[in-house]
Amino acid sequence: MALDDRILETLGRVAKAPIPTDRETSLFDTGVIDSFDLLDFVADLEKEFKVKVPDNDLHPSKFESLAKISAYLNTHGAS
Amino acid sequence: MSAILGFGHFLPSGVISNDMLAAEFGVTPEWILSVCGIVSRRKVVEEENVCDLAEDAALRCLQNSQTSAEKLGAIIACTGTPHRQFPGVSAEVQKRIKAGTIPAFDLHLASISGLFGLALASRMCEQWGPTLVVAAETMTSALAQGPRVKETAILFGDGAGACLVAPGDGPLAIRDVQVASDATFSDALRMDFGSTLQMDGRTVIMHAARKLTRSVAELLEKNSLRVDDVGLFVFHQANLRLLERLVQELKIDRGRCFINGDKYGNTSSASWLIAASEAQAAGLLVPGTKVVIAAFGAGLSWGAALVEVESA
Numbered sequence: 001m002a003l004d005d006r007i008l009e010t011l012g013r014v015a016k017a018p019i020p021t022d023r024e025t026s027l028f029d030t031g032v033i034d035s036f037d038l039l040d041f042v043a044d045l046e047k048e049f050k051v052k053v054p055d056n057d058l059h060p061s062k063f064e065s066l067a068k069i070s071a072y073l074n075t076h077g078a079s
Numbered sequence: 080m081s082a083i084l085g086f087g088h089f090l091p092s093g094v095i096s097n098d099m100l101a102a103e104f105g106v107t108p109e110w111i112l113s114v115c116g117i118v119s120r121r122k123v124v125e126e127e128n129v130c131d132l133a134e135d136a137a138l139r140c141l142q143n144s145q146t147s148a149e150k151l152g153a154i155i156a157c158t159g160t161p162h163r164q165f166p167g168v169s170a171e172v173q174k175r176i177k178a179g180t181i182p183a184f185d186l187h188l189a190s191i192s193g194l195f196g197l198a199l200a201s202r203m204c205e206q207w208g209p210t211l212v213v214a215a216e217t218m219t220s221a222l223a224q225g226p227r228v229k230e231t232a233i234l235f236g237d238g239a240g241a242c243l244v245a246p247g248d249g250p251l252a253i254r255d256v257q258v259a260s261d262a263t264f265s266d267a268l269r270m271d272f273g274s275t276l277q278m279d280g281r282t283v284i285m286h287a288a289r290k291l292t293r294s295v296a297e298l299l300e301k302n303s304l305r306v307d308d309v310g311l312f313v314f315h316q317a318n319l320r321l322l323e324r325l326v327q328e329l330k331i332d333r334g335r336c337f338i339n340g341d342k343y344g345n346t347s348s349a350s351w352l353i354a355a356s357e358a359q360a361a362g363l364l365v366p367g368t369k370v371v372i373a374a375f376g377a378g379l380s381w382g383a384a385l386v387e388v389e390s391a
Contacts, residue, residue: 005262028281035284036324056263058289 007069010048014041023067028060038063045069050079081201082249084209085384086356087140088240089132089345093122095219095236104229111233116319120236120344122219128162129239130171133215136349137172138241140211143359144243148176155196157348159189159270159377160221172213182207189257189268190315190376193240193348197372197384198256200244208246214348215239218276225275234318235276236344240352251364251386255300258382259290268377287321287375291383292328295373298383306331310368313358314343315375316340316350325373337363347376364388 005025017031027033032046033041037051038060039066062072096119097108104189112118133156141148156169167185172178186192186199193214200210218235244253264286267279291314299306306329314322319340326336337358346353351374358364367390373383 035281036288036320038281039285039288039324055261055286055289058282058285059264060279060285 003070003073004066006048006067007073010044011041013044019066024065026064026068028064035053035060045073049073051076080168080222081204081244081246081253083251083253084146084243084245084249085140085144085312086240086242086352086355087133087136087138087143087351087361088238088349089139090121090238090353091123091127091132093124095120095122100229100233103227104232106229110201114320115233116323116341117233117344118341120219121238122385123217123237128214129158129160129200129217130162130168130175132217132237132239133158133168133172133213134175136215136241137176137211137213139222140241140243141176146209146243148178150209151178151198151211152204153181153210154178154183155200155210155212156183157188157196157214157274158187159187159192159199159347160217161185161187168215188348188377189270189318190345190347191374191378191380191382192374192376192380193350193352194256194374194382194384195258196381197242197244198258198382201253201256204244205246207301210244211241212244212352213239213241214352215341216347216349218345218347221270221276223275230280231276231278231302234345236346238343238346238349238353240349240356242352242355248389250389251370252389254385254387255302256382256384258380259294259295260378263375264379268379283379284318284321286379287317287381288324288328290379290381291325291373291375294381294383295325295329295371295390298371298385302385304369304385308369309371310335310365311358311370312336313351313354313370313372315373316343316354317345317375346382366390
């Protein structure tokens, strides 16, 4: 499965609103997730992609859109 | 070895309800309740200031600890909302309660300063003698220094709490206190000179949830305890959704987590001290009970403490 599809599947577990098709759209502003959902989402990403999100990277800006999430995973050795 | 001899707290009489905030910000009271779980907050009235709150909490703490002010060895005042640049709230408390010529100073760390005060007092009281840790905040005044925004206005309230820490045995033995800071995201929670509180809520809540969970888990592991061994959890009452998260993550029996933030909102450094004081007044600190305290705040800083109620 492609990276974006796996992200969408993982995000779907916590999403509270329809996930935007535009990869740059904010997941916060569209009500898909809030701060607490993001914690669950990050934990799910860590399991799904076998990455560790250290405290220094725990910032909403890194996970606010599908494009940002994809970029983060691509540069942090997602498998 | 040191111990907490007693707690005290004071809450001003002004009340800010969700109805009042809903009218101010054009939202519904239900929305406010859903995002933070807070029903009401307290607010200073008329000319009341942070020193008045601190003084009342200090005197009640001394009374509950059956200690007079002249027996004090030091005063640590904890606040993020001092009435002036210097001298601090500690100086005013020292003068008003008529403490002697003892060291008195402020910890200016906002929400986390009460726990840092406990950490410092628990170590230094051997040298200083009985040390009063008093935390007081006028968050509503701080929020009035700039444009009010609903994200912070719905959260914060005013109040003060105190504890007296003394060397040796006592009603609540302090078994361990762990504190830490990481400035990576220090700008996420700050108050600049002449400005109001600036809070990147998303960043703060994510780090608070992760670090408080980890801090409590590490404290328990270090002391060879399981969650079920703890009779009472007293957390910084930042936001009730955060408390629910901690309960869930740490698998705490919800009945063992003391909650009063719904009534008072987030009183910053004073919040866990007010909670502990109310828990003691409610008879929840029964002999043999292990109590875990945890707080989070500006810095970003966080920590957890383990205290044990003296056996009968």
